[in-house]
Amino acid sequence: MLVIRRRPGESVLIGEGVEVTIIESTPTRVKLGIQAPSEVAILRKEIQLAARQNVAAAEAVSPAAVRMLLDTLRGGAGSG
């Protein structure tokens, strides 16, 4: 992984037409400004994780899955 130190107000350029600017930095978070062509998708990574998991969760539902879930719950398994 490439690591670059930047200060608020400074930028990095990625490929053709993507510019990431550090707008603000605090001890717990940084505020980024991103300029990119409209065809470049920009997504918070957690949203992508949630999206993939939602698809997996929705695909797996069936009467058999419900039975399996109830067996798991009634087998004494509560919290993880």
Place this chain on the structure above:
Amino acid sequence: MASFETTQFGRVEYDEPAVVHFPNGLPAFESERRFLIIEQDSTAPVVFLQSLSTPGLVFLTLPVRFLDPSYELTMLPEDAALLGLPPDGEPPREGADILSLAILTVRPGQPVTANLLAPVVIGAASRRAVQAVQPGGYSVEQPLCS
């Protein structure tokens, strides 16, 4: 009373005030805005989140409090506003102000997992809901039994 034909439950009848609205949909299901909470004695404590647009779309969920009584929910100000919660008020009370549900993934031959990274949070008064991605620490695939 309205009704909707579902794949999992057959025809379900519901009153409009019972509908849960997701103004932004859910990640990967952005156009799914209306869901029904279905709970049955025979499948308790499982809470089904049934789409009112797609007959075959239903999520199996469990209350987050059931899975992890010490779960600490973090709400972004924009999510709190979406749910109709006061912007500067006390943290919302689970069960009174909000209901948090973890979506389950049940695959044959694999442990059941719960998405604690991004629980569905429903405003009790507004009936509006959002999948509230948490800032960190919780797993998108937390096994129910380990």
